[in-house]
Amino acid sequence: MSGEATILHADLDAFYASVEQRDDPRLRGRPVIVGGGVVLACSYEAKARGVRSAMGGRQARRLCPEAIVVPPRMAAYTAASRAVFEIFRHTTPLVEGLSIDEAFLDVGGLRRLVGPPAGIAAELRERVRRQVGLPITVGVARTKFLAKVASGVAKPDGLLVVEPDRELAFLHPLPVERLWGVGPVTAGRLRERGLRTVGQVARLDEPALVSLLGGGAGRHLHALAHNRDPRAVQVGRRRSSMGAQHALAREPHSPAELDAVLAGLVDRVTGRMRDARRTGRTVTLRLRFADYTRATRSHTLDKPTAQTAPLRAAARALLRAALPLIEQRGVTLLGVSVGNLDGGHTQLTLPFTAEPGPALDAAVDAVRDRFGSRALTRGVLLGRDPGVEMPRLPD
Template identity: 45%
Template sequence: MGRGDGSGRIVSADGADDSGAGILHVDMDAFYAAVEVLHDPSLRGLPLIIGAPDGRSVVSSASYEARRYGVRSAMPVSQALRLCPTARIVPPDFTKYRDVSRQVMEIFEQVTPLVEPLSIDEAFLDVRGVRRLWGSPGRIGAMIRERVQREVGITCSVGIAATKHVAKMASTMAKPDGLLIVAEADTLDFLAAKPVRAMWGVGPKTAESLESRGIRLIRDIRATPASALERAVGPALAVRLRELAEGRDPRGVDTSRVEKSVGHEETFDVDISDPEALRSEILRLADRVAGRLRRAGWETMTVAIKIRFADFTTVSRSQTLPEPTSVGQRIGDVARTLFDGIDRKDPVRLVGVRAERLSDAGGALGLWDDDADWRRVEGALDSAQERFGSGMITRARHLGADRGRGSAPHPKAHGLEG
């Protein structure tokens, strides 16, 4: 069983059986510490304690180098320093953490519309409906790990299973920077020898109550009479634990907390300094966003852009429109105006365009429709692309304009975000 310091890590071999395993749990590795290293590379490889430097504060997070000394989250900083006197204390910066979290979640939402964020640094994904687009669950998990590393600059661990409970256990065992697959047929064997403390939702007190009665492993839960299990943890939890121990978990991925949005972004192989090349790329992405809106029958009230510079600094800008639209030219004009308003002109690593605050299309137009000509042009473009393929029809200005475009999956293949 993997531990918090990364020892005991278990990962799957390439091509491991993933049949029946359509739920992913993706968890960032030592997230706060990783973000601090991202913003200050001189911290890489050092034992880091994320927390206030005063003696009464507690550890918010710690790097794996510090965890190997026994440092843990929620431990008093004073105790952590006794365990690891050479540790560097870094005050937490939640603005940075939220920004990086948004970047990661955007990658998830580009893969599948079924994303359930659990916290700032972890989420469940249901990928059963996007296999034709991206491949098997194992392939999707590997792709997500690669994209998070390449596009954001931090690592994550992925558990893949038939249920949320087993997927979360698997991601914990794969830490750090690993992937563990549990095929549906292997679920019971996977669970059998794991300690009850490894179960999602079993805290220290529940674990102590079970262990005091000789119920130490998950297979012991299966073998324990219902009455004895109820005396240990109460009737409701007893039923729940038995279900989980037998591999049953009816909970689906809950997307109710996910705001509807549609976005495309591009990571360049070579950082781009030419502002006109970047403005052209923004318009190309806006066209793709608008095409997705039209196919889904949506319009947007807010246009947002994301610009990531060569040093991984990321800025976002957004603007609310006077009326909803699904016209690429309109979205592109707003996005490029937002881009022009960014003072920093350093080389750019990534650009993104996003439509937010979506609503059903078909609302009444005003007396004058300033976008009427563009609606006709883009409607004809939609028809031509439907007939000949989206890769065959584009604006003339985009022809031959690769300009270092990245090797990530092409934006036209990104799944609809929900």
């Protein structure tokens, strides 16, 4: 690992709400809530009134009656994300996307060509603001963990560089919740022992943390409390599944509210799948209950797809089946993933059957002209490859 702070964690601020404020000048400077039944996102003006993502809509409106509630526009958010990631990739080829609105970037090899990491981060922020019209916060550090912590501390719309000689001085005064993997249950256990800051955790030896939290969690937190994180920025990793999740407030949620969250998650996942030219067959619903226990439910489709409708239908069926359990135990997190991903074929749909001859040859040429020549064959158009569907041809 480099001895210099060369890893950037770039995180768009209140992403969905910022896109809404960018696109509608009347919303700028005002509290904005995206999503009605459940808060999918909110502007910093709404956060200042206590509104939080995953909060129920009624509670959010009680906290901030003057908030403007807008429906989510996933296509707009996807387009903005693509534009920002183009800037990331223009900055460095070493980009590891974490979600639609955040990524790690490794700029360690750019000092001679471009300048120091702090200057690269400042230029990246300026380009995102100028070209995409959105605020973005960047943390810069020697490790991925600390870069992400730095961006969280610097929000909103900030830049924070943690130099190697002051890493622990920056990290140790922070609350234990800043450590990856410390949720309410783990934080409660630590606080019961009087451990409220990262520095207090760091002063415990590893066996003591293992005794308190278990082997994996104890070793993990001991390493992070000393900023030991050897992971490199990973580019082009081939995933076996793609997913998204959304935390929910502990209050009861209606089936309609949960369905709205689920639909947004499926939209997000299928958009990423199409961008990556991946298709999948197995839909998995992930649930975290109010007592912090978890459950998963899965369904495998007959054939792989990246289209939203069939995957959303499968996810909704899983959610409907789980509703009695949710009603009994409450739910604090909803997640969706699609697994059994293929090797990278794009799913397509053919609205006609064709026979060999000039008409079929013309159809092949038309499809290739529009979608490229990668793997369109007469056999596919004739339906001899049942695992691939073709695009609708232009009129």
